[in-house]
Structure formats: structure tokens, C-alpha cells
Amino acid sequence: MSTTTTTTSAQTPAPVRTYRSYARPLWMRSLMTHEAAVIALLIAVFAWANGNVANFDGPLTLYYLFLDTAPILLIALPMTLVIVTGEIDLSVASIVGVSAALTGVFHVDAGLSLPVAATLAVGVGIVAGALNGFLVAYVGLPSLAVTIGTLALFRGIAVGLLGDSSITDFPDKWTDLAKERLVEESAYPMILLPIAVLAVVFVLLLHFTGFGRGIYEIGLNDEAARFTGVNVERTKFMLFVLSGAVSAFAGVYYALRYGSVRGDSAYGLELQVIAAVLLGGVSIFGGRGALHGVLAGVLLIGVISSAMRLEGETVNKINIVIGVLLVLSVISTSFLSWASGLRSGRRWPWASRSRPDRAARQPQS
């Protein structure tokens, strides 16, 4: 069937059609998206803060912004992939906690060299991710329940390792490295290097491989993905392992960045990560989203918090602004899909949610 001629047909042989690749021009496809809106907002807020917030354009603001958002930037990468499949990993902050604690225990208490301690900590993160992945992908439990459980489990381990004490005596050599700048006097800390490398790896993985296409297909319809030959179980398992590994790496960074670890290190970080991912335009139902939007989302939250802190606002006010932004973002996602659905005659997505025919089609796993 490698030829196109129809030998048997007595009817007029229809010419082979050709198609345009895209219905809309490039600028519409790239600019009229949620991701572009988040990036534009990031640029706008950044420019505004630069001009209007005292000390925002100082040398330290950007530097600390990157230092502080580094763990979120890191974990948001695998989290995006996990959420695109329609799953979620709530245990990431607890894995950060375990990894940070282990880095302290192995390096400071047991006297192992830091590279060894860090490798061990990341190894434990991989095991933790594998546990999540096994329970979700192969046992078939819902990831929300599984990772709420392991969130408590891993946090318990972290607290159990350190008790009420904290480990603070990390050698300066390593804590300085975590805060090292790429170039002398620049605003860019060294941690941006591994972040950039991982960001490239994850962008390629999600957007430029068959594995990544499978991730979207699983999120849109895992049954159809299975019928297409996508290994749904293995894909999900791998993503949870990646999530564990990157979270553990973030934990090592966390320990060195603050030079101090406690059982409750990075407590609650998972919600910041998920908020940033959703702000970046990833659908919590899976199947939609892109990494450039997520990275912009993380930085947008970072810039807003940083600017407001410089203005002397309290954490509560910052949280209110970010919360409102997140809600607006979710509404606008629904609004956009409603607007683009106008042509095909659909109604408001939330209006139709109460209809049984839609309810019956909700994801079933």
C-alpha cells in the first residue's frame, strides 16, 4: 500500500488532497496563548517593579529571587510532566525534606564527602519517586491519595532523622558554592546552570520526543493512548521517578543554600510548585500546558513576592495577590477554551459541567 493509485476503483480517481499544517498563522498560534499571556505579564510586572519599587533594580534583588525560586523552578519541571498526564505529585516537598536531612546526616554526621552524600540523597529520592510511581502506575491507585500518603510518610522520615534538632555545620566550601555567582558581581547564581540544563532536558523530553507526545495523550485519554501503543504504566512510573530525583536534587541545594536543615525543611513547598505550574497554563485535568509557560509562572510569582516584600507588604498580602492571580488564571483558561469553542457551538465549560452527559465523561481513574 505504498502507492496511492487505486487500481480497482471504477469511479473517477480522486486526487490526493494536501493540507495546510496550521489553520492559524504563526503569530496567532504563538501569541494568543496562555503561555504568552503569562510571559507578557511577567515582563510587565518586572518592568513596572524596576521603575516603581525602591531597590528592586538593586544588585541583590534578582540574585536572591533566583536563589529563592531555584527549588520551585527545579521541581516545577517534572511536576509539569506529571500534571500533563493527569496525575499529581504532592510528596515533592517531603522528598526535599528527606533529601536535605540525609545530606546533613551523611555529610556532616557521617563524614561522607558531599558528592557522595548528595548522590545518596538523590538515590533515596529516586527510590521515593519509584514508590509513588509503582503505586500509581502499576497498582493503579489515584496519585492524589498515594502522594498525600507519601507526603506524610516522607515528612515523617525527615523529622525522624533529625528530631527537633537541626544540622547547621555545613562546610563553607559547599554552602558558598550554592550561593556562588556565575560571573563575579552578576545577578545570576550558579544554581541557574543546572536549572538551565534540566529545563532544556525537560523541554526536549516533553515537546520534542515521542515519549512527550505520549505524556499528552495519556492526559487527554489514557485509553486511546494505550490503544496507540503508548506504555501508559511505564510512562507514569518514569515521571514519578524523575519527580523524586529532581526533588531530591532540590533538597541537596536547599541544605547548602540555607546551610541548615531541619525536619520541616521546605514544608509546604509542593503547593507553591503546583500553583506556579497551574499559573503557567497547565491544565489540572491533564493534556494541556507547556514548559515555557510554567517557567514564566514560577518567575512571575517570584517577581511579585520579591517586589511586594521590598514594598514592605506582609506574606499574607503576597499570598492574597498570588491566590487571586491563580484563580484568574484558571478562569481565563476556561474562558479561552470557551471562546475558541464558540465556533463549534459549545457553552461555558462550567455551565455544562452539571449536565450528566458531561459528568459521565469525566476522567475515570
Next chain:
Amino acid sequence: MSARTEAGAASPTLELRDVAKSFGAVAALRSGTLEVSPGSIHALVGENGAGKSTLVKIVAGVHRRDAGTFRLLGTDVDFGSTAESKAAGVAVIYQEPTLFPDLSVAENIFMGRHPLRAGRRIDRPQMYAESEALFSRLGVHIDPRRPARGLSIADQQIIEIAKAISLDAALLVMDEPTAALSGVEVDRLFAVARSLRDEGRALVFISHRFDEVFALCDMVTVMRDGQYVSTDAVAETSVEQIVARMVGREVAELFPKVPAEVGDVVLEVEGLNRAGVFHDVSFQVRAGEIVALAGLVGAGRSEIARAVFGVDRYDAGRVALAGRPLPQRRPRAAIAAGMAFVPEDRRQQGLVIEGTIARNVASVIRTRLDRFGLLTARAENKAAGPWAGRLEVKTSALDMRAATMSGGNQQKVVLAKWLATEPKLLIIDEPTRGIDVGTKAEVHRLLSDLAGRGLAILMISSELPEVLGMADRVLVVHEGRIAAELDRDQATPESVMHAATGSVTPLSQEVTA
């Protein structure tokens, strides 16, 4: 719930005149006209995209019309929601079952209007009793207490029908209700439809099966390209006439398979067994051959195919493709060995309905499209375009979502996706379900053509004319076993139905074809 007026007996129950509806620049319905009298069953026929579904959705209150007259029971109406149309006495049974999977069968039937006991508690015994009464009226046995999840499509549709009947609707619109029903179930449905007609209700029946239209309906309205074409009494017209009006040209309804040279064994299945589903299934499919798995819905045909492809497990047996044994539960291995599988449920399994055409078409072959491990949208588009073109998929661009297309076009996308892998064996489950006549003939011609080029095809079909027209050999499945193997010249409607029902006495059934 009954909004019927006794005085309206002479006036039509439903009256639509020159109704139009556009979505953006696309006119889905230009001038829809339909007049249905009480106490009659009115067939609405037309190719996919002719505007039938849009017309039905206007009646159901899903869409608002842009122009035209819409009268129900003699009064002008304008429904803004499905609730309004339901309250006015319209019940619509859609192609796709729309049940709450986790609720019981009875709860689904009485959703939103459960019978209540004192203290506003749901009266379950009464609900179950009423459900059972409805089912016995339909002549089926479904436990009203079981959850809807896991029911066959046929059973789910029966529940939809029971729900509509329980609503005591003046107008019943059935959008291809028989597509997933077996012969016996269709007969039961028809009996019920006739009794509803005799009660004075009006029924609109949409079907692609003309034998059903002619067996059941009193009147038939033909639509084409969003426009009304004709209305006739069924007794005064013929299939050829209707088909000609639908397509605007003469079409051979079925394209019989051209005999092809039969080659080596491609698929070999031996002693396949899964407890409670299928037993000791052995057969072969050779290159250039179309083998049909016939039988009633629920006989285990799809389950056998799914096990062969590797999405379902089996307890014992062996599957080999081109002499190489295939591992269990590994669709990827089956695909790599040259197997393609077009599943029964297009929207759930055949394609990622929210995905673009390009991604869907390239979804199986994308492993071959990457360069240095990287896959680009450009490569996908380049590979998908020609395959979509070969199957004449109708779309404006490759990044359109599959969900926006008609069923026939979606099926072409699924076929394009699998033919792009250049398979040795094509398993195709209900190749033409929910597809209009024109596309149906195209699919049949394509399958025949593919077999002629040495592809082995295993086809599952519930449509007897399709089985008899296309298959070189027919394997009839009855209760999970291959009850008969019939060659082309042995296969007749009677012999197939006989084996499929496992009946001892010959059937006196008015079988089609």
C-alpha cells in the same frame, strides 16, 4: 411531565420549517424542515454532515436556532436548555450513552426525579420496581441495582431508552439507537417503538440502516448538506431512491470485495482462552484475505480482537504474527510486528479526540520520525499530511482537533494512523459504525483494495450485509466460542444468524440483505 394536549391530535407534534444554524462561518444547517405527526415513526436520513445531528440538538435544546419556525404540539417554542425541552415533552436518545458510571441503573433512569418516601428519602424499592417494569416492557433483563459502569454499549442504550420512556415524552428522538444493538435487541426495541407509536406519541428515528428504516418507519425525510430534500411515505419509496437523494448521485451501497490472491498465513491464533469471556479460539488469517468475526453483540468478538492485539490479557493460548509469537499484553510488540488495530469505540479508543489530526495520524509512526532522538511538529505534519490525503480526510488544516470532525472523517483519521505503519495485519472492529453511506462505500473499497495488495484483514462487524459483502471467510462467534466457519459461498444471512444465535430451530427472522 406530560405536556400533551388532547386537542392537538390532528396537528403535528413537531414542526420545523426552514430552520438554520451556523457555527462561526460554517453553516451546519441551512434549511431544516421536518414535520412529525403524532402516532407515527418518522425516519430522518442523510449522510454524516447533512445536518441531522444539528437539527436534533435544536429540538433537544442544546443549540438555539438562528432562523426558522420551531413548533412543538402546535405552539411556538424556543428552548434555551435541555431541561426546557425535556419539560416540554421531548426525549432524545443520543448515539453515545451518557450515564453516570458510578450510580446504579435505576438511579440513572430516575436521575433528578427519584421517587420519594416520607422525609424526602429516596424510595429505593419503588425505584427498583419501576425500573424492572420498564425493562420487562423492553424485554430485557438488567439488574436495576448494579452500577452503570461496565455495562455493554447495548445495555447502556437500553437504559437510555428506558429513561426516555419513563419520562412519558410526547416526542422521542432516537439518534442511531440501534447502532450497537444485536438483532434480537433491535427487534425488541422496534416492538417498543411501535407500541409507543400506537399510544399516539411521535418518534423520530435516525439511522444509517435502511432495512431498519423500511421495517419500522412510516415516513422518511431526507437531508443533504444541511438542507431538506424530501419527505415521503416509506411505503411509496425505495432504498435506491432514498440513497440517490441522500448522496445526490447513484451509489452502490456496498462495495463487494474483489477476490484477491490469498498468500501465506499472517495471523495465527491457537487455543486462545480467557475464563468467562472466550474459549479455545483458534483461527488463521492469510495475506489478501478478509476474515470476518460475526456474531451478536456481547458474544466476545471484540474481546478476542483486543486480546490478540495485546490490550487485554488471556489465560492460555498463542498468538503469532508472520510466524513470530507475540507476547501477551504488549500492544507495542504487536505493532512492531506489523499489527494494526482499529477499535470499536472511536472516540474513546481509536483516537485522542482532543488531539490534532496531525498528532493522531502520526501517533503510531512517530517512533520512526525522530532525528537524533528528537521529534518535531514539522516532521509529524510532513508524515501525516500524505496519509490524511490518501484517505481523503476532510479538514481545512492538520492542526484541527479530531473532535470537530464527523464520525466518518474521524474513522478516516484512525485508518490513516494505522495504514501509515504499513501493517501486515489490520484488525478493524466495526469499520463503518456511525458512518454515512458515501464514506461507508469508501471504507469498503479501501479495505478491498488493501486486501488486494496483500494485507490480511480481520474484520468485526455487526452488520450482516457488510459481513456477507466483504468477507472471504466468516467466523461466527457465539458465547465466546467460534461456532461456525463459513466460506464466502456458504455464508448466507440465515447460516450466519443461525450460528450466531446458537439456535436449534431455524430462525424465522426477517434478516437483512
